[in-house]
Amino acid sequence: MQLGDYQRDSRATAIYPGAGDNLLYPTLGLCGEAGEVAEKVKKMLRDDAGVLTDARREALAAELGDVLWYVAQVATEARLDLDAVAGGNLAKLRSRQERSALTGDGDER
Numbered sequence: 001m002q003l004g005d006y007q008r009d010s011r012a013t014a015i016y017p018g019a020g021d022n023l024l025y026p027t028l029g030l031c032g033e034a035g036e037v038a039e040k041v042k043k044m045l046r047d048d049a050g051v052l053t054d055a056r057r058e059a060l061a062a063e064l065g066d067v068l069w070y071v072a073q074v075a076t077e078a079r080l081d082l083d084a085v086a087g088g089n090l091a092k093l094r095s096r097q098e099r100s101a102l103t104g105d106g107d108e109r
Contacts, residue, residue, distance in 0.1 A: 004083040007072040014073050026073035033066040 016025045040060045044052055052060075075082045096102045 002083060003072075003086050004081060006068070007076060007082040010069055010072045011076055013069075014076070020077070023074065023077040026070050026077060030067065030070035030074055033063060033070055037063045037067060 014026075016022065016029075018025065037060065040056060040063055044050060044056050048056060072082055075085055093102070
């Protein structure tokens with residue numbers, strides 16, 4: 001599946017206050033879901049001696065799916081194409097890699 005297809009198809013399930021003109025709601029949801037991803041990894045460290053079990057992997061996949069959904073909604077609310085966002089990100093990272101600037105601080109590396 002292409003990211004643009006996912007973005008378009010996921011929109012049919014975007015039922016929240018002001019959908020179509022509400023950047024705040026999916027942004028806050030994204031923050032919450034990212035926290036849930038971190039919780040799954042934290043519990044892997046605490047409860048599973050740092051081993052990613054099959055059950056934990058499935059739970060992590062579900063949370064990452066929720067993150068993806070919110071990313072798609074934030075992009076849609078901001079009138080951004082997710083394929084273009086992903087392509088731009090890879091181009092930025094390749095440029096940094098070519099310049100040996102993947103590490104360090106700052107957006108303009």
